[in-house]
C-alpha cells in the first residue's frame with residue numbers, strides 16, 4: 001500500500017475544548033511529511049493521535065479514523081502497546097532514561113517486548129540502531145556512559161536509536177530539533193533524510209527552512225484545521241490557500 | 254509506639270519477644286518507606302513514562318522497571334533514612350523486646366538490642382558501665398554510617 005497512515009475526519013477534544021477539527025490526510029509510505037503551523041494549533045496533539053499517546057490523558061477524546069496498514073488504530077481489536085512498537089515517537093526534549101547507560105537506553109525497548117534475545121543479539125541490534133542514528137562512531141567506545149551525560153544532540157540521536165531499535169515502520173517526531181543548537185539540528189535533519197528511505201516519518205516543525213529541506217509533503221495547520229497539504233515544493237512556491245502563503249512568508253505565526 | 258506494640262503483641266503473647274520488637278519497629282519503618290517511595294515515584298518526570306510508552310512497553314512494566322529504576326536513589330535513601338531512624342529507637346523496644354543480658358534462646362524470647370543496652374548502661378550508677386554506654390553509642394553510629402555507605406555504593410550511577 002502506498003500510504004502508511006490514512007487519517008479520516010479526525011477530531012480531538014481536551015475536555016470541552018476541541019483541538020482538532022475533521023482532519024483528513026494520507027501519509028505516504030517512506031516519505032517525510034512535515035506538520036507546520038503556529039504554536040497551539042494542534043500539531044503535537046495531531047501526531048500523538050497517530051500512536052495513541054493520548055490514551056492516558058484524562059479528558060481526552062477522539063472521533064474519526066486513523067488507519068495504519070488499513071486498520072483503524074482506535075478500534076477495540078488494536079492493542080496500543082503493539083501499535084506503538086510499529087509507530088515510534090521522538091520528543092521535543094531529548095529524554096533518555098536516567099540511570100541507564102547509552103547501551104541500555106537503546107536496548108530497553110527490546111528487553112521488555114517479550115522476545116528472548118541473547119546478549120550478542122542485543123549488542124547487534126544496539127550497534128545497528130546506533131549506526132542508523134549516526135551515533136555509532138562517536139559512541140562506540142562510550143556505550144557504558146549514562147545516556148543523560150551525552151550532549152543534547154547526542155541525546156536526541158540516542159532517543160532516535162532507541163526508537164529505531166524496536167523496528168518501527170513509522171517514526172513520529174515532535175519538533176526534534178527545537179531544543180538543539182544549529183549544528184546538532186543539522187545532523188538530525190540529515191538523519192531524517194537518510195531514514196526516510198526505510199521509514200515513514202512525520203515531523204512537527206515550525207522552522208520553515210528546515211521543513212523546506214527535509215520534507216516531501218507539508219501539512220499546514222491553523223487553529224485545529226488542516227488548511228492544506230501538498231508536496232513541499234508546491235506549498236513553498238505556490239500554496240493554494242492565502243493563509244498558508246501568509247504563514248510561510250512570515251506574515252503571522 | 255512502644256506501648257501500642259506492648260498492647261498488640263506482648264500482652265496477647267504474654268511475653269516480651271524479639272518478634273514483638275521487630276513488629277513495633279516495622280510499624281515505624283513501613284509507613285516512612287511507603288511515603289517516601291510514593292513521593293519519589295511521583296517526582297519521576299512524565300517524559301520518562303512517555304518515552305517508555307512510546308517504545309511499546311506496557312504500563313505495568315514501565316512503572317515496575319523504569320519508573321522505579323529512575324527513582325532508585327530516592328527510594329533507597331528513603332529506606333536508609335527510615336533504617337537510621339529505627340536503629341536508635343529505644344522506647345518501643347523497652348516495651349516489646351525488653352532486652353536480654355543472656356544467651357539468646359529464640360526469637361520468641363526477649364532479645365538484646367544496642368539502644369537498650371546503651372539505655373540500661375547509661376542509667377546505671379557505675380562509671381565503668383557509663384563508658385560501655387559510650388562505646389555502645391559509637392557502635393550505633395558506626396552502624397548508621399555503614400548503612401549510609403552501603404546506600405551510596407548501591408545508588409551510584411553504574412559505569
Ligand SMILES: Nc1ncnc2c1ncn2[C@@H]1O[C@H](COP(=O)(O)OP(=O)(O)O)[C@@H](O)[C@H]1O
Pocket residue numbers: 014019037038039040041042043044045046057
Ligand atoms: N494535556 C492537555 N490538556 C488540555 N489541553 C491541552 C493539552 N495539550 C494541549 N492542549 C491544548 O491543545 C491545543 C493544541 O496544543 P498542541 O497540540 O500542543 O499545539 P502545538 O503543538 O501545535 O503547539 C492548545 O490550545 C493546548 O492548550
Ligand SMILES: [Mg+2]
Pocket residue numbers: 043044045174
Ligand atoms: Mg507542540
